[in-house]
Amino acid sequence: MSDLVADLALIKEAALAAGALAEAERDRGLKITHKDxxxxxxxxxxxxxxxLKARLLAARPDYGWLSEETADTTDRLxxxxxxxxxxxxxxxxxxxxxxxxxxxxxVVEDGRPVAAxxxxxxxxxxxxxxxGGGARLNGRSISASDVDALDDAAVLADARLMEGPHxxxxxxxxxxxxxxxxxxxxxxxxxGAFDAAIALTPKWDWDVCAGALIAGEAGARxxxxxxxxxxxxxxxxRQASLVCAxxxxxxxxxxxxxxxxxxx
Numbered sequence: 001m002s003d004l005v006a007d008l009a010l011i012k013e014a015a016l017a018a019g020a021l022a023e024a025e026r027d028r029g030l031k032i033t034h035k036d037x038x039x040x041x042x043x044x045x046x047x048x049x050x051x052l053k054a055r056l057l058a059a060r061p062d063y064g065w066l067s068e069e070t071a072d073t074t075d076r077l078x079x080x081x082x083x084x085x086x087x088x089x090x091x092x093x094x095x096x097x098x099x100x101x102x103x104x105x106x107v108v109e110d111g112r113p114v115a116a117x118x119x120x121x122x123x124x125x126x127x128x129x130x131x132g133g134g135a136r137l138n139g140r141s142i143s144a145s146d147v148d149a150l151d152d153a154a155v156l157a158d159a160r161l162m163e164g165p166h167x168x169x170x171x172x173x174x175x176x177x178x179x180x181x182x183x184x185x186x187x188x189x190x191x192g193a194f195d196a197a198i199a200l201t202p203k204w205d206w207d208v209c210a211g212a213l214i215a216g217e218a219g220a221r222x223x224x225x226x227x228x229x230x231x232x233x234x235x236x237x238r239q240a241s242l243v244c245a246x247x248x249x250x251x252x253x254x255x256x257x258x259x260x261x262x263x264x
Contacts, residue, residue, distance in 0.1 A: 004107075004130040007060075007115040011083070011105040012128055014055050018048045018103040019121030022088055030095065040091050045069050048087035048103070056083050056105075063107070066237055068206045074235070081109045082233055086206040090181030099123050104183035104210035111231045116210035118187045127187040127214050135217035137191050144220035145192040148248035150174060156185040156197040168259045186211025186244045190218035196245035196253060200225055202263055205237040211244065221250035225257035 025044035032042050049069035057065060064075060064082030076082045083105065088094050090101030099122035107115040114131040127142075129135040135142050147153055151172045155162070159176035177194070179185050185197040186208065209232055212222045223229055224240040240262045243253050 004115050004133065007107045008117070008128060008130050010056065010059055011107065011115060012117045012119075012126065014052055015103045015105050015117045015119035016126070017055070018052055018087060018105075019119050021051055022048050022094065022103070023121055026094065026097075032095070040095060041069065042088075042091065042095065044094070045088050045091060049085070052083075052085055052087060052105070056085075064233070066205060066233070068204065072237065076233060077235065079233075081107060084108055084113070084206050084209040084232065086183065086204075089183045089207055090179075093180035098180070100179045100181055100184055102181045102184045102187075104181075104206070106210040106213060108209065108232045111233055113209050113213035113232065116213040118183045118210050118214060120184060120187075125187070127190065129214040129217040131213065131217070133217065135190055135214045137187075142191040142218050144189060144215070144218050145195050145246045146248070147195045147246050150249060150252050153195040153249060154193075156188065156194050157199065161200070162198070166260075167256060169256045171256060182207040182242070183211045186215045186220075186222070186242075189220050189244045189246070190215040192218075192246075196249050197242060198225070198245075198253060198257070199242040200257065200260060200263070202238045202240055203242050205232055205239065208239055208242060215244050219247055220244055221247050223250070223254075224262065225254065225260060226262060227254045227258065 022044045030042045064079030067085040094101040102120045104118045106113040118127040153174045155174045188194045222244045230239050
C-alpha cells in the first residue's frame with residue numbers, strides 16, 4: 001500500500017503543477033490548432049503534456065505512458081503499471097475561461113486504476129483516491145449520493161439525447177446539466193454533487209480512468225451502458241460508453257440503456 005501512497009503523492013503534486021502551468025500559458029496567450037475531427041488543441045495542452053511526461057517518467061522510469069497529447073505506442077502494453085493522463089480535460093472550457101476543465105492523472109496496474117487525481121484549478125478542487133483507500137476532495141472523505149429514484153435526479157448528460165424518442169422505456173423528469181470535462185463529471189458524482197453521469201458513445205481512457213477509481217472508491221458504480229466493467233491498458237484505449245451513478249441509481253439507468261446497442 002505504501003507504493004500507492006507514494007504514487008498518489010507524485011501524481012497529486014504533478015497535477016497541481018500542471019494546472020498552474022496551463023493557467024500561466026493561457027495568461028501568456030494561446031495558440032490554437034485543431035485535430036482531425038475538429039477538436040481544439042492549444043500550446044498549453046502540449047506544454048502540460050511534455051512537463052507531465054518528463055516529470056512522471058523521471059520518477060517512475062519503468063511505468064508506461066498513455067496521454068491524449070502523446071502519440072500512442074504498443075510499449076505501454078508490456079508494462080505492468082502506466083500513467084494515464086489528459087493534460088487538459090475540457091479544452092473548450094479552458095479556452096473560454098470557464099471553470100469546467102481539469103487535469104486527470106491515474107496510475108493503472110494490471111488493467112485497473114490504483115491511484116488517481118483530478119485537479120480542477122479554477123475551483124480549487126482536488127479529488128484523489130487509492131484502490132481500497134477511499135476517495136477525498138481537498139483532503140475530506142467523499143461519497144456518492146444515496147438517491148434511490150430517477151425522478152428529479154441531478155444528472156450530467158445531454159438532455160436532448162435523454163429526452164429523445166428512441167428509448168424503449170422513457171426517462172422520468174430529471175434535472176440535467178452539462179460540464180465539459182468527463183473526468184470532472186465523474187468527480188462530481190463521486191462527491192454527491194450530482195447523482196449520475198451518462199454518455200452513450202465511446203470514451204478515451206485518459207478522460208475516464210482517474211474518474212473511474214475516484215467514483216468507485218466513493219461508492220458510485222461505473223460501467224458501460226450495458227453494465228460491463230471497464231478494463232484499462234488495452235490495445236484500443238477506449239471504453240464503450242459511460243454510466244457513473246449513485247449505487248441505487250445504476251441498475252435503474254442500465255434497465256433503460258441496455259437495449260441501446262453498444263457503439264462499434
